[in-house]
Amino acid sequence: MNSSALSITKLNHTFGGELQVLSNINLSLDKGDYSILLGLNGAGKTTLFSLITRLYNNQTGSIEIFSQNIKTSPSKALANIGVVFQQPTVDLDLTVEQNLQYHASLHGMKKSLALENAMSELKRQNMEDIIKKKVRELSGGQRRRVEIVRALMHNPKLLLLDEPTVGVDIESRKLIVKHVKSLCKEKKLAVLWATHLIDEVDQEGKLIVLHQGKILANDVVKNILKKTKSKNVSDAFDYFTKN
């Protein structure tokens, strides 16, 4: 048994039996790890997230979340995950509170506890005044942060973020990055953040380079820079993907 927050071994995935989108993926995340999954559009990031969250079943290999296999114990595994998808998934016609309550019920949480958790998360982000507002009235950045609040409501131990800053202005992006990093430190939350934006890579954190369905690098940023003799992450990324 493995006690990692996330452990993926020998994972392959094809669509329709022909198009191979992921090939021999092996990676693991520990509690408190902040890992960036960096890849171009079409690299396989969203498919990987869909497999981790069991939107698709893995065809080969295994995915374990805190030792719970997503295929054989999906309920226990999913209970540990908070996820922010690339596409916004909040209901625009409902208020923030109604959206959060709906999510809480999908995790079997009582309304009072759900509201308490939601308020404390909203307060951390100075957003408590939006709780009664309809999501439609919020800015893009606020909507994304509501999605992060929602993903954290049931106190998950692993947070998955699939390009959470797409369509968000620079200021909001900074706030989101800062907030997630602080969660990582304070709550010992394991974070896997998928992005194609190099400036979102944390110099202190871990970097996983995914290219054409294969993991080309998986190490702390400093080691990757040293190994590739690169000055920055952009050069290191080019080193892996263009060689």
Added chain:
Amino acid sequence: MHIFQYYLCFKGIVFRESLRFFHQRERFFSALVRPLVWLAIFAVGFRSFLGVSRPLGQPENWPYPVSLVPYELYITAGLIAMIQLFNGMQSSLSMVYDREMGSMRTLLVSPFPRSFLLVSKLVAGVSVSILQVFAFLLIALFWEIEPPLIGYLTVIPALFLSGMMLGALGMFLSSAIKQLENFAGVMNFVIFPMFFASSALYPLWKIRESSEILFYFCSYNPFTHAVELIRFSLYGQLNETSLVFVFIFLAIFLMLAIYGYDPSRGFITKKKI
């Protein structure tokens, strides 16, 4: 997950569907307008030369207290089932939309079993359709559609079962449809044949007089049995054959829908969620 958490999850799904329903008032009214047009124009127009009389030697096919009923009274059960059919299809359309927009993911990554989530969503949709049916029955009083008072109670379980069956069919279709644009085409192949090849507008024994083949087709149409179950229950009676058919079709459609949304086997794995 223990039983109370299942209850909370179920309540949350029903609450969300109700909220969405009340936010889409046009949907409520359009669902009422459709059967009312049939009742107020089509049925009234046909009334002058169409009445439906008790079939000779087939008392089991006749729930009404009199031997001859006006046409608008006859088609009421069919129009009620029509509300449920459209509601089931509307729910599945919104599932395809949710899938395209991404909000379906929120539901599917819940730790509760997917079959439980889908059944909860179905029950939520059926509850909404029962409200629509009662609003229709209230307005239908103006056309002297007055089933016995007990009928308003005995029709509820029939509405629940037929609504679940039609909703499960819609859910299965939503799992098999790749894109929103394909939905309209599929609806034409489902709604119209189901509605017209049933006992909603004309009794099966009348169809048999014209075409034996069509009669058999209509006899095995799940919508026919939804209509007959509702027709009898509206008069405090039980049509056992239709009840059995509705149960069987409900089981089949539900299994297909659960299969369709199963991440390892279903059609959903073959397309973007």
